[in-house]
Amino acid sequence: MSYCESVYAVVGQVPRGRVTTYRLIASALGNPRGCRAAGNALNRNPDPVGVPCYRVVKSDGTLGGYNGGLPEKIRRLRADGIEVRDNRVLSFDRILFSPAPLKRS
């Protein structure tokens, strides 16, 4: 399983109404420094339906980027009941989700 695929697998763990960060994803895969690589993987998200990459934000709670455009990312988050203001997720510390470590094969 490629790095990209494992990234998608981890993102799949994030429940509705919660968010996670690029950093946490990289950590779950065993390397906290791979955060940028994780972002790179999500950038070319092959399956926007099965992989809700809009639930992934920066480690400081700001939104980060989105292939479909930020407005779209915000809309999707709101649809999940998450409030966004000034490019930042509200109550970030309360809805932050830490993915379980994933073993790579």
Add this chain to the structure above:
DNA sequence: ATTGGGGCCTCCG
């Protein structure tokens, strides 16, 4: 609030 430097991975020549 900005900025520069660092590090991980994938794609393309």
Add this chain to the structure above:
DNA sequence: TCGGAGGCCCCAA
């Protein structure tokens, strides 16, 4: 195969 560029980042100044 090898090398370089770039990406939805992070953190210390």
